[in-house]
Amino acid sequence: MTKLAFRALPHFEGLSLPRYESAEAAGMDVRAANDADEPIILKANGGRALVPTGLTMALEAGFEAQMRPRSGLAFKHGVTVLNSPGTIDSDYRGELKIILINHGDEDFVIERGMRIGQMIIAPVLQVEVVEVVEVDALPDSVRGSGGFGSTGKH
Ligand SMILES: O=c1ccn([C@H]2C[C@H](O)[C@@H](COP(=O)(O)OP(=O)(O)OP(=O)(O)O)O2)c(=O)[nH]1
Numbered sequence: 030m031t032k033l034a035f036r037a038l039p040h041f042e043g044l045s046l047p048r049y050e051s052a053e054a055a056g057m058d059v060r061a062a063n064d065a066d067e068p069i070i071l072k073a074n075g076g077r078a079l080v081p082t083g084l085t086m087a088l089e090a091g092f093e094a095q096m097r098p099r100s101g102l103a104f105k106h107g108v109t110v111l112n113s114p115g116t117i118d119s120d121y122r123g124e125l126k127i128i129l130i131n132h133g134d135e136d137f138v139i140e141r142g143m144r145i146g147q148m149i150i151a152p153v154l155q156v157e158v159v160e161v162v163e164v165d166a167l168p169d170s171v172r173g174s175g176g177f178g179s180t181g182k183h
């Protein structure tokens with residue numbers, strides 16, 4: 030998928046489309062489309078908000094978009110994407126929204142047009158789900174059921 034068309038909603042008026050901010054950036058920075066007169070305040074220590082982007086789109090089947098945090102906001106302010114990475118299904122036609130949370134100890138103000146997240150387009154593989162009926166029917170592996178820090182204890 031090399032082209033992506035956005036359909037802008039009325040409240041997107043005057044904002045810039047998501048874009049790659051460097052030649053080989055993986056993600057397009059996405060901007061907040063809240064009303065200019067109504068900054069969104071993320072309260073300190075866990076305040077969260079569903080931030081509008083003013084955009085809709087129709088991804089090709091076989092692709093998804095992932096809404097990820099920006100590291101600058103995370104490091105400087107403790108502001109991140111709560112459900113990171115947010116999953117945008119290719120059959121979703123609603124407004125793209127970003128769920129932000131403020132882990133910092135100061136309120137954070139989201140102004141209209143602020144770059145609040147980045148969107149990655151990635152391929153998706155759907156599988157046919159089948160049931161393994163017999164108990165112990167999984168193939169053997171060296172790891173077995175070890176997990177959660179089980180390796181490297183020599
Ligand atoms: O950060 C996000 C995550 C999701 N969505 C939209 C697109 C996605 O296709 C839809 C559903 O997301 P998800 O499947 O994560 O949420 P759900 O709680 O399972 O809702 P649903 O029952 O509608 O699938 O919401 C966003 O706009 N931003």
Ligand SMILES: [Mg+2]
Nearest residue numbers: 116117118121
């Ligand atoms: Mg879902």
